Amino acid sequence: MRNPRAFLRPLAVGAPKPSSDVPFRPSRMIHFFDPSNEKMAAKVPDIAKKVDIILGNLEDAVKTEKKEAARQGLIDIAKATDFGDTQLWTRVNSLDSPWVLDDIVTLVTEIGDKLDVIMVPKVEGAQDIHYVDRLLAQLEARAGLDRQILVHAILETAEGVANVEEIAAASPRMQGISLGPADLAASRRMKTTRVGGGHPGYIVRQDPTGEDLTTGRATYQQDLWHYTIARMVDACAMNDILPFYGPFGDIKDVVACEDQFRNAFLLGCVGAWSLHPVQIDIAKKVFSPSPEDVAHAKRVVEAMGDGSGAVMIDGKMEDDASCKQCLVMLDLAKSLAERDPDLAAAYDL
Ligand SMILES: CC(C)(COP(=O)(O)OP(=O)(O)OC[C@H]1O[C@@H](n2cnc3c(N)ncnc32)[C@H](O)[C@@H]1OP(=O)(O)O)[C@@H](O)C(=O)NCCC(=O)NCCSC(=O)C[C@H](O)C(=O)O
Numbered sequence: 001m002r003n004p005r006a007f008l009r010p011l012a013v014g015a016p017k018p019s020s021d022v023p024f025r026p027s028r029m030i031h032f033f034d035p036s037n038e039k040m041a042a043k044v045p046d047i048a049k050k051v052d053i054i055l056g057n058l059e060d061a062v063k064t065e066k067k068e069a070a071r072q073g074l075i076d077i078a079k080a081t082d083f084g085d086t087q088l089w090t091r092v093n094s095l096d097s098p099w100v101l102d103d104i105v106t107l108v109t110e111i112g113d114k115l116d117v118i119m120v121p122k123v124e125g126a127q128d129i130h131y132v133d134r135l136l137a138q139l140e141a142r143a144g145l146d147r148q149i150l151v152h153a154i155l156e157t158a159e160g161v162a163n164v165e166e167i168a169a170a171s172p173r174m175q176g177i178s179l180g181p182a183d184l185a186a187s188r189r190m191k192t193t194r195v196g197g198g199h200p201g202y203i204v205r206q207d208p209t210g211e212d213l214t215t216g217r218a219t220y221q222q223d224l225w226h227y228t229i230a231r232m233v234d235a236c237a238m239n240d241i242l243p244f245y246g247p248f249g250d251i252k253d254v255v256a257c258e259d260q261f262r263n264a265f266l267l268g269c270v271g272a273w274s275l276h277p278v279q280i281d282i283a284k285k286v287f288s289p290s291p292e293d294v295a296h297a298k299r300v301v302e303a304m305g306d307g308s309g310a311v312m313i314d315g316k317m318e319d320d321a322s323c324k325q326c327l328v329m330l331d332l333a334k335s336l337a338e339r340d341p342d343l344a345a346a347y348d349l
């Protein structure tokens with residue numbers, strides 16, 4: 001186990017000093033693109049203006065014969081594009097793959113000054129983060145970088161879920177965690193074939209009213225991902241890092257996508273992945289608190305003064321705990337308003 005007093009020491013001579021906290025930057029969507037796909041790559045400069053995070057994906061969804069082209073494509077795009085306030089991330093190949101070492105070494109050397117976060121897939125325990133942590137420190141020192149590149153883990157194996165608390169706490173470099181429902185379903189041997197979302201077979205059924213078991217009993221579809229998201233949110237919150245829902249693969253079903261994203265938002269996630277341009281505005285809408293919620297939060301905070309005691313607002317009791325919830329809402333609204341002039345006008349903070 002690492003000496004807690006050494007937690008914030010650089011892991012290589014000359015590497016930037018780790019920061020004690022993860023800066024909260026608007027992170028409503030992580031927009032995935034394949035840098036080896038010319039059509040997608042051509043859209044990056046425009047898409048980057050609309051999203052909070054743009055991610056060049058090198059792992060799954062990139063064909064084996066395109067792995068090197070994707071890596072080089074990301075380097076070319078990063079060098080040619082001014083991303084402004086938008087974060088640039090990459091998802092490297094998994095740690096057991098033949099590409100990951102070159103992914104990390106080449107990207108940090110070539111575009112380390114532009115990369116904000118490296119997303120690491122299929123993280124199973126703290127040992128995976130420790131490996132990436134030390135390697136990044138060595139590469140940052142060699143490249144003369146003056147700030148750390150952060151690390152984001154995907155929770156997509158049964159072992160990873162079992163170890164999620166130690167993953168979240170493994171390094172000051174940890175920025176956050178995303179749920180990877182497709183790989184997780186395979187790892188758990190769940191009997192689904194979908195990329196995220198619900199399943200019509202996963203239900204609870206109303207009790208029978210008489211002898212007839214077959215008619216008049218409503219069924220309610222349940223959320224397959226509730227347990228994992230809630231556990232991931234707790235692990236992230238206890239370590240002050242950010243939880244994200246991952247992909248929703250049914251691109252055409254924009255309604256269910258919005259529902260899945262909203263469930264994640266309500267449970268504490270700050271954002272989700274967008275796999276297709278149509279999912280960008282869904283994430284923007286869902287992960288920005290509504291002006292009504294923000295106005296209510298403002299009223300409660302103003303009425304509560306120093307936060308102690310209890311007041312009635314619209315027939316409901318508000319106290320220290322509900323005031324804290326409202327402060328969470330207002331903090332998020334303020335940081336989003338700084339980035340988005342439409343939200344700034346709608347929130348009027
Ligand atoms: C899902 C797609 C394969 C769909 O692509 P396509 O069939 O080309 O869709 P459209 O014809 O509707 O596209 C319209 C135009 O938009 C461009 N496009 C599409 N997607 C993107 C994008 N993500 N970024 C930028 N531009 C995009 C198309 O090129 C079309 O352009 P044009 O012809 O000029 O009009 C595709 O969207 C896609 O591949 N998306 C990314 C998929 C991905 O990254 N998957 C990996 C993440 S999910 C995962 O890994 C699972 C997870 O790890 C887990 O385990 O759960």
Ligand SMILES: [Mg+2]
Binds near residue numbers: 121
């Ligand atoms: Mg995956």
